[in-house]
Amino acid sequence: MASDIIIVGQGICGSLLSWSLLQKGISVKVYDIDADHSATAAASGIINPITGKRFVKSWMVDELFPAADKTYSEISQAIGVHFYEKLPIYKLLESVKEQNDLSARATETGYEQYFTNTDVQYLDKGKVKNEFGSFVINGGGKMDTQLFINSYRTFLKNKGILIEEPFTYEQALVSKSKVIFCNGYKAAQTGFFRDLTWQIVKGEYLLVRIKDFYADRIISGDTTISPTSEKDIYYAGATYQWHYETEAPTEQYKNEIIESLNKMLHVPFEVVYHGAGIRPSAKYRRPFIGFHPEYKHVGIFNGMGTKGISLSPYFAEHFAEHIVNGKELLPEVDVKNILIKS
Ligand SMILES: Cc1cc2nc3c(=O)[nH]c(=O)nc-3n(C[C@H](O)[C@H](O)[C@H](O)COP(=O)(O)OP(=O)(O)OC[C@H]3O[C@@H](n4cnc5c(N)ncnc54)[C@H](O)[C@@H]3O)c2cc1C
Incomplete structure (x- = not known):
């Protein structure tokens, strides 16, 4: 059995799994063809502990963050x-x-660290339409995903462990090494894991120029506006499209985000970029992790859906512990259970 573990894909999943394995002294090879067009590169990179209409803590947030x-x-x-x-x-x-x-939510036990200020806060009404004010959620943050992908790729290249080629299912079938697919939504289209309960969701977003705006916070309303590392440039979006005819950005959803921005802002904005990405989401909103019950050397680390940036660090370590030390996977994420059931 060859010693290197092969990781297919260098989005957030492949990057973080390679990191966790390297930290444990395991040698890896990472294959990637086009990380610049990955879901990770398209993401706004936000980590938000309190989500949904009912303002509840995200699943496992106290461990994930x-x-x-x-x-x-x-x-x-x-x-x-x-x-x-x-x-x-x-x-x-x-x-x-x-x-x-x-x-009411802010004063509940277990929510203290996410709501340090329980008063309604008003943003500058000359800039943001906020008749009812806003609530400040702490504990979250934002990754510059493009910067992460590029700089981590350089790190892998310098170590001589990045191979900028596709890795195929046929290669995996005959591989003497363990092969772990971190290939995003492509895993739902073909290969060993296409029978998992996927629910692929396209997302479109805009980069907009707004002068003298809030570079120190994320503002969540009809859409979400977050600062980027470039001065006066903000990420707006993203949309959720369960049915789509093209993976490319569309006028329809560009206009939808512009409409949302108009609902939120009093200040002018200029669209400087329009992009799209495909989220590898799971129907039951739990990651897909583990090894195939039949092809036991073939694994998957995927299904992060809308929350790849917050889920992957914890679960990369969880999976690495399983691979290296045999620690049991959480039953609800272990693909063995899902594939045997279906
Ligand atoms: C518009 C948008 C906004 C988002 N916003 C957020 C957000 O704010 N916060 C958040 O947490 N999540 C967000 N997400 C979700 C998040 O981006 C995903 O959960 C995460 O990026 C998925 O990462 P991944 O590594 O599984 O897949 P990807 O990032 O798609 O990476 C897969 C990689 O595999 C490579 N690959 C595929 N096939 C092969 C092959 N055969 N050989 C070699 N390489 C291969 C691809 O080139 C790619 O680089 C957003 C997603 C989108 C699309």
């Missing part, structure tokens, strides 16, 4: 690039009912 903080700061240090920033999230409120709902 410390893991993300730790991993991202360790990688930042190792590669000498600052790509992750903790930022407050200003959730715009739509009604007095929402003000009351969030105030």
